[in-house]
Amino acid sequence: MSSPTPRRSPFGAIESAQPPPHEGQLFERPFLTHVNLRLDSADSEALAAIQQMLGVQLPLTPNTTAASQGLLAIWLGPDEWLLLAAQDYSEALASDLQAALTGHVASIVDISSGQTVIRLSGPSALDVLARGCALDLHPSVFPPGACAQTMLARAQTLLIAVDLTPTFDIIVRRSFAPYVAAWLKDSARQFGLHFPTTATPGTTLA
Amino acid sequence: MLLIPCPWCGPREDDEFTFGGEADIPRPADPAALTDEQWADYLFMRDNRRGHHREQWYHTAGCRRWFIVERDTVTNEILGASTYGDSQ
Ligand SMILES: [Zn+2]
Numbered sequence: 001m002s003s004p005t006p007r008r009s010p011f012g013a014i015e016s017a018q019p020p021p022h023e024g025q026l027f028e029r030p031f032l033t034h035v036n037l038r039l040d041s042a043d044s045e046a047l048a049a050i051q052q053m054l055g056v057q058l059p060l061t062p063n064t065t066a067a068s069q070g071l072l073a074i075w076l077g078p079d080e081w082l083l084l085a086a087q088d089y090s091e092a093l094a095s096d097l098q099a100a101l102t103g104h105v106a107s108i109v110d111i112s113s114g115q116t117v118i119r120l121s122g123p124s125a126l127d128v129l130a131r132g133c134a135l136d137l138h139p140s141v142f143p144p145g146a147c148a149q150t151m152l153a154r155a156q157t158l159l160i161a162v163d164l165t166p167t168f169d170i171i172v173r174r175s176f177a178p179y180v181a182a183w184l185k186d187s188a189r190q191f192g193l194h195f196p197t198t199a200t201p202g203t204t205l206a
Numbered sequence: 207m208l209l210i211p212c213p214w215c216g217p218r219e220d221d222e223f224t225f226g227g228e229a230d231i232p233r234p235a236d237p238a239a240l241t242d243e244q245w246a247d248y249l250f251m252r253d254n255r256r257g258h259h260r261e262q263w264y265h266t267a268g269c270r271r272w273f274i275v276e277r278d279t280v281t282n283e284i285l286g287a288s289t290y291g292d293s294q
Binding site: 078080148 | 222268
């Protein structure tokens, strides 16, 4: 039997040769578990079942997230969420969700291979993003835990405020990841941050 | 640029949206009972109002929901936004 094909992250090698961490960081968080969940938010029984299973209530307020141990529930719409969790958890998560939602109308889709997370951190992170994003991401209006689906440099993205460094997680479709990473590096250069310019898309990480 | 108030996500620039034309045009309950003219009227004919206009927008790059915006077609002033549930 042939050995399994190694997994390839959209742009694995971007982690190498970073500037000093206190100046800024740009790296991929590859292979995380991304599960899209849709259910009727008026179905209080289903919401309760999910809360019991995840240990956290699905956020019902637009543009917010809710965290429990190792899992982030992200609001995507009035009946739609993204569950973001550790690597290699998607099968277990999906089957647990399926069990919890038996008898309810719901949709559970593992989209882990379809998108990835880019993390941008550092004192100039707001300025770097502002060059391609119309939203005000200042912590006074977009505090840690806030999320927004919007355009970044004309690419559809899901932005999540992580901490007050500030740090942002930028979720993009995998085919957009090299472009968005290249754009972020270019934008960061204006603020004296020189992230490696030779990210090699497709580098094998696992 | 228009600043469109998505009822869920809040105000966003119009780049994030897709226009869906005039609102409040119910789909005929029994299309097969209509004449071709009546069906064409439902599919294609719109008022093209000057001034206050209720219209449909889709938040393509955001929450991916349809909703209703009230806009003055002369001044482009946005007068309000609502979900389909609100207007029923
Ligand atoms: Zn929206």
